Amino acid sequence: MPGRGWLARWPVIRQLTGEDGRSDAARSSRTDALRPRTEDAGTVARSICPYCAVGCGQLVYVEDGPDGRKVTQIEGDPDSPISRGRLCPKGSASKQLVTHPGRQTQVLYRRPYGTAWERLDLDTAMEMIADRVARTRRETWEETHEGNVVRRTLGIASLGGATLDDEENYLMKKLYTALGAIQVENQARI
Amino acid sequence: MAECHPVGFQWVMEAKARGARVYHVDPRFTRTSALADRHLPIRAGSDIVLLGALINHVLENELDFREYVLAYTNAATIVSEDFRDTEDLDGLFSGWDAETATYDPRSWAYESTGEQPSAEQAEGGRRDADAAGSDTFGAGGPAAPPSPSTDPTLTHPRCVYQIVKRHFARYTPELVERLCGIPRDGFAELAEAVTANSGRERTTAWVYSVGWTQHTVGAQYIRTASILQLLLGNMGRPGGGILALRGHASIQGSTDIPTLFNILPGYLDMPHAGRHRGLDHYLELEGGATGFWGNRRSYLVSLLKAWWGEAATEENDFCFGHLPRMTGDHGHYTTVMGQIDGTVKGYFVVGENPAVGSSGGRAQRLGLANLDWLVVRDLALVETATFWLDGPELETGELRTEDIGTEVFFLPAASHVEKEGTFTNTQRLLQWREKALDPPGDCRSELWFYYHLGKLLRKRMTDDEIDRPVRELTWDYPEHGVHREPSAEAVLREIGGVGPDGRALSSSTQLRPDGSTTCGCWIYCGVYADEVNQAARRRPRGEQSAVALEWGWAWPANRRILYNRASADPEGRPWSERKAYVWWDAERGEWTGDDVPDCEIGKPPGYVPPEGAHAQDALAGTDPFIMQSDGKGWLYVPAGLVDGPLPAHYEPHESPVANPLYAQRANPARRTYHRPESPYNAPDGRFPYVLTTYRLTEHHTAGAMSRPLAYLAELQPELFCEVSPQLAGEVGLDNGGWATIVTSRAVVEARVLVTGRMRPLRVGGEVVHQVGLPYHWGWGGGGLVTGDVANDLTPLVLDPNVYIQEGKAMTCDVRPGRRPRGRAALELLERYRHG
Numbered sequence A: 001m002p003g004r005g006w007l008a009r010w011p012v013i014r015q016l017t018g019e020d021g022r023s024d025a026a027r028s029s030r031t032d033a034l035r036p037r038t039e040d041a042g043t044v045a046r047s048i049c050p051y052c053a054v055g056c057g058q059l060v061y062v063e064d065g066p067d068g069r070k071v072t073q074i075e076g077d078p079d080s081p082i083s084r085g086r087l088c089p090k091g092s093a094s095k096q097l098v099t100h101p102g103r104q105t106q107v108l109y110r111r112p113y114g115t116a117w118e119r120l121d122l123d124t125a126m127e128m129i130a131d132r133v134a135r136t137r138r139e140t141w142e143e144t145h146e147g148n149v150v151r152r153t154l155g156i157a158s159l160g161g162a163t164l165d166d167e168e169n170y171l172m173k174k175l176y177t178a179l180g181a182i183q184v185e186n187q188a189r190i
Numbered sequence B: 001m002a003e004c005h006p007v008g009f010q011w012v013m014e015a016k017a018r019g020a021r022v023y024h025v026d027p028r029f030t031r032t033s034a035l036a037d038r039h040l041p042i043r044a045g046s047d048i049v050l051l052g053a054l055i056n057h058v059l060e061n062e063l064d065f066r067e068y069v070l071a072y073t074n075a076a077t078i079v080s081e082d083f084r085d086t087e088d089l090d091g092l093f094s095g096w097d098a099e100t101a102t103y104d105p106r107s108w109a110y111e112s113t114g115e116q117p118s119a120e121q122a123e124g125g126r127r128d129a130d131a132a133g134s135d136t137f138g139a140g141g142p143a144a145p146p147s148p149s150t151d152p153t154l155t156h157p158r159c160v161y162q163i164v165k166r167h168f169a170r171y172t173p174e175l176v177e178r179l180c181g182i183p184r185d186g187f188a189e190l191a192e193a194v195t196a197n198s199g200r201e202r203t204t205a206w207v208y209s210v211g212w213t214q215h216t217v218g219a220q221y222i223r224t225a226s227i228l229q230l231l232l233g234n235m236g237r238p239g240g241g242i243l244a245l246r247g248h249a250s251i252q253g254s255t256d257i258p259t260l261f262n263i264l265p266g267y268l269d270m271p272h273a274g275r276h277r278g279l280d281h282y283l284e285l286e287g288g289a290t291g292f293w294g295n296r297r298s299y300l301v302s303l304l305k306a307w308w309g310e311a312a313t314e315e316n317d318f319c320f321g322h323l324p325r326m327t328g329d330h331g332h333y334t335t336v337m338g339q340i341d342g343t344v345k346g347y348f349v350v351g352e353n354p355a356v357g358s359s360g361g362r363a364q365r366l367g368l369a370n371l372d373w374l375v376v377r378d379l380a381l382v383e384t385a386t387f388w389l390d391g392p393e394l395e396t397g398e399l400r401t402e403d404i405g406t407e408v409f410f411l412p413a414a415s416h417v418e419k420e421g422t423f424t425n426t427q428r429l430l431q432w433r434e435k436a437l438d439p440p441g442d443c444r445s446e447l448w449f450y451y452h453l454g455k456l457l458r459k460r461m462t463d464d465e466i467d468r469p470v471r472e473l474t475w476d477y478p479e480h481g482v483h484r485e486p487s488a489e490a491v492l493r494e495i496g497g498v499g500p501d502g503r504a505l506s507s508s509t510q511l512r513p514d515g516s517t518t519c520g521c522w523i524y525c526g527v528y529a530d531e532v533n534q535a536a537r538r539r540p541r542g543e544q545s546a547v548a549l550e551w552g553w554a555w556p557a558n559r560r561i562l563y564n565r566a567s568a569d570p571e572g573r574p575w576s577e578r579k580a581y582v583w584w585d586a587e588r589g590e591w592t593g594d595d596v597p598d599c600e601i602g603k604p605p606g607y608v609p610p611e612g613a614h615a616q617d618a619l620a621g622t623d624p625f626i627m628q629s630d631g632k633g634w635l636y637v638p639a640g641l642v643d644g645p646l647p648a649h650y651e652p653h654e655s656p657v658a659n660p661l662y663a664q665r666a667n668p669a670r671r672t673y674h675r676p677e678s679p680y681n682a683p684d685g686r687f688p689y690v691l692t693t694y695r696l697t698e699h700h701t702a703g704a705m706s707r708p709l710a711y712l713a714e715l716q717p718e719l720f721c722e723v724s725p726q727l728a729g730e731v732g733l734d735n736g737g738w739a740t741i742v743t744s745r746a747v748v749e750a751r752v753l754v755t756g757r758m759r760p761l762r763v764g765g766e767v768v769h770q771v772g773l774p775y776h777w778g779w780g781g782g783g784l785v786t787g788d789v790a791n792d793l794t795p796l797v798l799d800p801n802v803y804i805q806e807g808k809a810m811t812c813d814v815r816p817g818r819r820p821r822g823r824a825a826l827e828l829l830e831r832y833r834h835g
């Protein structure tokens, strides 16, 4: 969680301590009434931009509202020696990435030969997926290949994006390897 | 760089403000070109000619940094009498076997010092060709004798220096003009800038992205740059290096802790059936007893202990037998062919969108349509999840929804602010993200998904022997919160390693071969040192040095510049005051400086290894390239690459011009798929133009993370192609109108952007037109803006070392107007395919 530093970076504090003399000259009654979106943030999380691999620092402002917690703003982290508070168009738009209305929040299911999506609850989906992995693994198990022991399945494959966390990649590789699934690939190759 | 890594580019501008000269070599004119001192437009696919000519310029004029070259590279090493160059064999190196289309690399070896590689070890070259084996040398090198014969005068005709010099002698400014389309004055200016800014006082850096890698000679592009940078003494020094700008937040992490078929965490080879009989045999054949790879047993045993815990014992080879075995290529494109052929039944796609993002999109979708089941996890309904409902093959009538048997599960994912964990950025820096809030609805992290899937699968395991690796797997992480999210910190700690006392390790040198240590990825060892999440460190930049050692944690051992021992001379003194970085402090008897020294801290520069020394003890105090078996930077690669020990210019698989250097037109070892789902363009006049693909600042890869965002969609709403006014005139294209781009794989329509930024190039006396196409659009994916799939045009042909596809240089035709729809599109394709 943020330490003492985050308070000092809070835009409203920056304004109140009057760092920038030009702000006075620019004031009007209308601008006086404007408040930064970050002002009511309950917490600020230190994060990293999820787009390219420069790794710019982000500050994620979260507010507690009547409909629960929501992200109100994502800004560059001025402390970062990589980005010095800057973000490019994608990094600056990342609040929309996490809040846009097209984001799916429900499990969807398409049965074989089906013509439409159906709803499924998450636990059921997990059990169904586990059943399919276990079954396909058994059905396609290859103990030997041309006389050599291989102990694997070529029936299950995986392709991951390169916005996966290191910890996620680690669990994926660990589980797949134990299952004998070797066709495990990532954006990192393609 | 200004387009695709904009915030990183601020540092280039800082350097420019302080006097650095910036050159931009790119087929298109971008914001980078606008800010560079000079833009050199180049024909896509010809970079080895340009880099080779720079090498030739350096060697012809003896502009190499001789002291550095002698001490730190293999320039003086004598190569076997059996070696024959492409210059002798018209485009082939010795060892080519036309029947298997692979090289036997034995003749590339250093002159024998008595020890011959075993037949089994030599077989490695073939095996590498079969399984993208060169990847495993990503952080090091394969076996080579530590002390071969040398000639420090560099005059022996078979010393590496002379071989390299002869090899590149035909790479002249004239050839650059002829093949790259770069005029002689442009080349002269670049050559002068690069050489004037190298040496004791100055350094030059090269920065590249997939414009260098997505070629059938991609690995050799980087090799050419390595040769140049080693000759100029620009490796391991501040302001030097060859910097890969990677395109995704943790694409480096996805390689280090690979979800890749051919490697285990930390660039350890996946075992190969038939080749590796057991742990000892595996280690024997992997070789590399000297240098830090000499500790390979410790790295691997610690990994096996992390995975199989108590069950992994000395008696059972630490469960080495639990690892499944490769038998060849199990890469992405081969997997897709397996889907089409029906051998691959189930597919997980997580945070990826191959229906739009992978080469040969049609083959990808035909594969998806032939699965038993598919699990897609993403933020939005990407095209890979909806191909059965709205894919382009439905419009052409090739597929019908009712006939597609694939069962599809779409599971929504947590975003980067709804989970904690680390990204590894392009400079190997791990940065921890704090979680801002819980994910909404059914959204979950991949950590959650794989952890709970693993638990459900373990319940389904039996006493059967085939289930033993899953049963015995260590799979128990603390859970927290309403969703029972597994602890990412606990996973990171397992990755970082734990010692016999149960405490987190601080360095990979603490790893043991006896099973007393555990470590999920040896190069990340120490990321949890002192029981502290080192990747979460955030000391503000104003409160520490410019190297910023207390911001995040870089592998290995928090070193920020790799091989930085080379920033000091052989005696351990900085090459110059200006370029001081790490140095030997004789009084304290240790290495010190601005960064963590990338060598053993107490090893004096004068250390000479005793006969028969092992691992790092076999490297001299002057050897900076500590992962190499001889500690040297390799100008010539005696083993480890499958397409030759030196880079040679080959034309792309699809190219409108001949190769004037060699009868061998394209890389002979390139990997092709002769499949009806994705045919190649005929090498005749049907496809007269060069097509290259690229990104825009405002979008991200296949678009799932940018097309649904209003700001970004508005900034770049539509697929377009960039063409020169000359090409527009030739074909009859209007700015703002429509063009149809055709390859044998697909027809794609795009808005026309006629711009002087695309310049026709004179190549071999003929005008070559290039067409540029960003590839961010698709037909759905929750996008506010949609468009045809540029990747449908690209061929499935791969670099043989690392299996990356040639997405940056191919041929195409361009027609005015919109593309035909439905069956008419297929008919047009047929006409192009069959002439």
Ligand code: SF4
Binding pocket: A049, A050, A051, A052, A053, A054, A055, A056, A083, A086, A087, A088, A089, A090, A091, A092, B004, B005, B006, B007, B008
């Ligand atoms: S803000 Fe832009 S430059 Fe920085 S990491 Fe994100 S995408 Fe890359």
